[in-house]
Amino acid sequence: MADFPVIYERSRPGRRGAQPPRPREFDIEAAVGSENLREEAPRLPEVSELDLVRHYTQLAHRQFSIDANFYPLGSCTMKYNPKVNEEAARLFQDLHPYQAPETAQGALQLMYELQNDLAAITGMDAFSLQPAAGAHGELAGVLMIRAYHESRGEGDQRRVVIVPDSAHGTNPATAAMAGYEVREVPTDPSGEVDLAAFQAAMGPDVAAVMLTNPNTLGLFERKIRKLADTAHAAGALLYYDGANLNAILGRVRPGDMGFDVVHLNLHKTFTTPHGGGGPGTGRVGVKAKLRDFLPVPVIEKRGDEYVIDEDRPRSIGRMRSHFGNFGNLVRAYTYIRALGREGLREVSGHAVLNANYLRVKLKEIGFRVPFDRVNMHEFVAQPPEGMRTLDIAKALLDFGMHPMTVYFPLTVKEAMMIEPTETESLETLDAYVDALRQVLERAAEDPDYLANAPYETPVRRLDEVKAARQPVLRHRFGEQGAPGS
Amino acid sequence: MADFPVIYERSRPGRRGAQPPRPREFDIEAAVGSENLREEAPRLPEVSELDLVRHYTQLAHRQFSIDANFYPLGSCTMKYNPKVNEEAARLFQDLHPYQAPETAQGALQLMYELQNDLAAITGMDAFSLQPAAGAHGELAGVLMIRAYHESRGEGDQRRVVIVPDSAHGTNPATAAMAGYEVREVPTDPSGEVDLAAFQAAMGPDVAAVMLTNPNTLGLFERKIRKLADTAHAAGALLYYDGANLNAILGRVRPGDMGFDVVHLNLHKTFTTPHGGGGPGTGRVGVKAKLRDFLPVPVIEKRGDEYVIDEDRPRSIGRMRSHFGNFGNLVRAYTYIRALGREGLREVSGHAVLNANYLRVKLKEIGFRVPFDRVNMHEFVAQPPEGMRTLDIAKALLDFGMHPMTVYFPLTVKEAMMIEPTETESLETLDAYVDALRQVLERAAEDPDYLANAPYETPVRRLDEVKAARQPVLRHRFGEQGAPGS
Amino acid sequence: MRYHPHTPEDVARALEAIGVASIEELFDDLPHDLRDPEVDLPPGMDEAALLDHMRALAAKNSVGGPDFLGGGVRRHFIPSVTPHLALQSEFVTAYTPYQPEVSQGILQATFEYQSMMCELTGLDVSNASMYDGATATAEAALLAVRQTRRDRVMVSRGVHPETRAVLATYLHPLGVTLDVIDLDPLTTQRLEVPGDVAGVVVQQPNFLGYLEEMAAHTAAAHAAGALMIAVVDPLSLALLAPPGAYGADVAVGDGQTLGNPASYGGPSFGFMVVKEELLRQFPGRIVGQTTDVDGKRAFVLTLQAREQHIRRSRAKSNICTNHQLAALMATVNVGALGPQGLRDVAVGTAERSHALAARLQAGGMAPRTEARYFSEFVLPVSMEAAGVRSELARRGIHAGVPVPAEYGLGEAVLLSATERVRDEDMAALVGALSDMGVAQAREVAHG
């Protein structure tokens, strides 16, 4: 079979697709100045509307997704994204961020209510809807912590952020972007933060502790209050990475556990779609003592009117333009209001149920579970001795199932991090277990089976070394003999 | 691989998907009477919303379509269905057919304008938008012809409808439904209606002649005026099957050629989607002398107001409920207004260009063309001697291309009826030719290749005899050991 | 706009391959003096202008607000997931699944549709869809004529007037007599079925909304050797006795209420489900289950020898293109709601309709509730019925399908409620009707 063409290879000079209004007669050179005009037209694809449709429809068929495939990517909460969210989002999509606020009261009300809903859900006092993703929320949060310490004259003294060794990469990366050094603390044999090491790491130079709870091993940090007290006693603040909030929705709140700042990934817990890599949303909430530092703008209610408050002198400033990923705020709000208090609580119950079921079933067929206790919404397994997680992942593709997260957390060898979410049926989980069982069986029968998997995918194992050593990062016009080049 | 499950096999008792408003307390037995209630609940699938999404998303992936595949099904005009049509249709989808006409003036205006647009395009005097498909339009048309003859006291005398032997099956079937006998006339060596036979078949017992022009061989009936004059001289009316209008849009009009009645398949020429088998739309237009017989309702303009005219005493009556497939009328209107007069004329030009290009190219690689002359929007070919059209069709599937129409018209052995339409690029046509060339090559190399094709489709050759001999026409609960049964 | 992809170079290349000098030359077979007529159409538009134009047209319609319109078309709750799935472009832009290897999507969905329709109606075999309820009813009458070789059909006036009109259109050319049986006053009374009747057509609930004694009518039809054709609202079958339960031979109807938007009356789809013994006379496409060469289960169009492309003038119907996509909407919608959801919609509809009648009564009006009804009933009014509908529309309420004079009920409108109707919508309707003075209807109608 021939290579699947890139859109440029379907291009023919002069061919037109969708046609915008034809511009009226106009001397563009005179208007903007010939020195400001580009000399050569950009080489962009020239395709008919039908060829465009074929191209992107066929590309869609070359893509796994929640809607077509089980997708238990650990730490990512790949749950069902309700279609009603999309319907609701369409109702708001034509609003302009600079239209007079009187003409956007519905949008502002929605954001105001969402700020309050998220505060209620997390037990925090105030929320900002600005950040564009989890990592961006982390940055906002750590910058607020920084502003807090600066406001108390401890800005120079507190140079360090503590993160567990199992933390997601964005945590240390964020701390660095916020100008902090990172101090790692190890995991103890139960899979939780090593308390002694933590206490030893703590000191007057520590600005913050970033924790995920349940942590990235899917385990609840049972000593959380001890950790919080230790941090607070040393004057450090506690940051909650909300990527795993799905596990504890309605069961226990970060604010009640002692966290001072929390970010939420609306694209995980609150069902805004992942979009093949984004846009996400990373709302950030704080305790009252940090309220003044929230990024601008914050939506306030004054009398009956919803207003955009940008005049917050102690704010850390803006994290991005406008109000945040408003379209996703609509989706998350729709989801929260659909489920309501009880519905959200059922989410965590069934997410944890599904994850534990899968853990038990995987053990039965020979996978290893390094921290074998009741887990929360996800768990980390390992393949049977001698097998590679990567191979297992590739073999699963032939079953039409997306693999788990692989090789994370870094602290577990050959880690397979599995998060089924609450929206999957037991039958789907059983099918996954059955697929993994078949993989082990075939591997036992045929020593080459795993190394050559997958067999049925549109392309098979890729040469990633070549991709990195001889990077080709854009279409090479005319270099591939392609007709469109 | 296991069978792909039917939705019932994904079902579990008590599982819920989308949830409508919960009914209030209500004594349903008292209200409607227990004797009117059903005793057992219907066995309908019980699936979660996500399982439903997976099921129908995966089914969509098991389906060829214009949007993903070249689809040159002859006689069906599988051209690009513009997305803007869908956008426009959504604007009108919530209208209720019985809302006060004052509150639906936009819809009525659209229908009124469309009646006029279609009349202008076809050279007819009046149009009805009622019929639901081509065959339904045929029935409306032939019933009007019947009413016309009855109104002239010739109802009993005229018992026959003439159709060419190459006619689409709906033509004779329609004539029979309208209470007529069918008299077939043969095709002459040039691929057109045999004039002598036609003249011989004509007589005072003939009510109508049903013609497709260009005919189902893709050839223009050059003697059309002679045929028309002959029919009219005998007091018969001329019916135009508009399935092939795409060939002559803006070039010549059925009304000008002498046709008295015409139906149009909006799902062919006017880009309303085929929907996997429908809904279509079969507008029917007439010359002034038949205007009174149009089915009700007709949309009229009175002053500034658009009104629904049902009070037409000589009408053949209703063909269906309401106004027709209104949603598709919106799409067709959108298409006509997008292209305008010049645009429509370019449609036929490029449709005919593409079809002739393909004819020439297929001949080059060894296919036979029984009527080898300039064709219109489609042409009929035959495989090289000794090969079966069915096998060629099946082999094409592996190339991701939909086959042509096969074994129609019935008058050509091993007919391959190919209609590329104007929206395909030459590159796509070249790829089709190349695929056919490869099929011939492989067939020459491997005697079993054709008989076993296709190889890559989700299912392969089906046992159609078994399907008909032991019909299984609904899900068999509990008979397949399926978990959902 | 233009949707063809040809550049001037493409045209030149194609012309050269064909061996002609111009596109015009390809049309040489056309009568020269008729060529290139003046076509009275406006020039084309770009997409932005086109959408502006369509939005301006749409703005001349009014939608939304309290809704009590029925008459066979109701705006029930359709979950967002339904159109999302049914309108995937793979389904929308495919055609009849003649190549089953690459059409399992539509074929299997149609098999699922057939299975659901059998369950809802309690009958044996469903086809893949017809155009609408009215044409399905007409085709059912033709089936009865073929099956019994008789040429008289009886139809209750309770069958939707538009359906009866279509019946008349279809039966007339074949010389079949159509007898209409009156209501008395709201439902069909005991039928006397003569021995030359091919089929008896009764609608449940009838056009006015009231429930017919289907078992009795079926018995009467069968006693005369006629087929019983039940015209049913498929949504009601989540709750009401299915045609199979009272012995009907054929169930037909319009599928709009199962999950298609109102769309000003079309497209929706017609359905037809019959007893197994009628299969040979059955019109329309049917999907069957079989296996492929590898033994895998697969679906295919089957029993095609009944159809026009094989049987031509002796086909069971001329139907070719049907209403597959609308049937798919219903299939997905039934899958989305499930039996409980569908029942909830039906019960909610009944509850709201009965609540509405009670409110009207409380407001001094006299809805006709002496017969049982499901989702719709008659309200006599003291002014011209169409005027009531118009006046309500001016007040932002969509309600009041006029009851035709043939029913002998005086000026009256149909009122219907779905599960979506809120208490405040009812209050608005009752308030408006009172305000308009329609409350005097009690005297007028019964006086």
Added chain:
Amino acid sequence: MRYHPHTPEDVARALEAIGVASIEELFDDLPHDLRDPEVDLPPGMDEAALLDHMRALAAKNSVGGPDFLGGGVRRHFIPSVTPHLALQSEFVTAYTPYQPEVSQGILQATFEYQSMMCELTGLDVSNASMYDGATATAEAALLAVRQTRRDRVMVSRGVHPETRAVLATYLHPLGVTLDVIDLDPLTTQRLEVPGDVAGVVVQQPNFLGYLEEMAAHTAAAHAAGALMIAVVDPLSLALLAPPGAYGADVAVGDGQTLGNPASYGGPSFGFMVVKEELLRQFPGRIVGQTTDVDGKRAFVLTLQAREQHIRRSRAKSNICTNHQLAALMATVNVGALGPQGLRDVAVGTAERSHALAARLQAGGMAPRTEARYFSEFVLPVSMEAAGVRSELARRGIHAGVPVPAEYGLGEAVLLSATERVRDEDMAALVGALSDMGVAQAREVAHG
């Protein structure tokens, strides 16, 4: 509503397999005294009620009507085909393409996106997207700091105020100084760039809409060894000189104008395209072309050693989830329009904006046209600028982004026009402004 599928039997089966007695028991690790807090949320809603609620909220916003809002976000024509294709659920509900074998859809589309962005900007390497234009600009400044190991950044006041605010937020914790260069009065004057400057950030067209002398600014930056960071409107690049042509090292900006709806300001996407030599310091995901074991061309995430999941605290940025779907919208949209269509939109935008300025002048107003502009310009007004916007909104016209006081232009608004603006829209705006007495602005502003 509930989206989990579990029946009571499912729960029982799972609990039994796990070996616990209840779901509650699974949460035993949680601090007992903190469990099951009172969460102040309303009860859930069914889908119909939910959509009613959302529609009621949406009805409190006003959209539609003549539109002259800009400030970096414009409502250009987006053909229907764009959202149809980009929002296919396979793209919408996938995540980061970590498994390339089953993610060629997103990977290849991203490769196409990168190629298009390179073409539009005239630079060498594009990443797969950033959050928005503001954060992309901030990341570009950080890149300059890393690359040059200097700790001062210069930014023109012509850069969007919100972008500058984000720059400040990002640079402050790292101790990088941010110098703001004034406009004089509408554009950035010749720059003096000291030798300790890492990067110079200039926006083209600037926030007020006027065209900067990018070549001169680039030369000044380069003379001081600083990187030139051009903040550009990608749509304008169909027409205007690309950053690569005037020697900029980095092009950043917001992609909204390339085919994303305004969506109250988000999500759109940020883009970042750099010269090849900056690749090692480049933040964000990148897709590269390679081959698979069968020799087929295939696409994969590459050069990941720059990213947080590998490099952790030494990553080039903390970015993980980016704005892929919005970038896909742009990719499809550029494919739909092609170079000619994109140019038509850009030319139409320029023509309409200039026509608007001329009409305002003819109406006695004094738009600031002494500098060249593309799609937007300043109109001084005789009343409070935000009040002008509100009064116009009351008249059904969306126009008049207030010009911040920092520009020293007095009370003034930005006016912008796209190719979609019709003559009658302009007449409505000019009429409304005249009616409001804003015409006196000429004297006020220049007096």
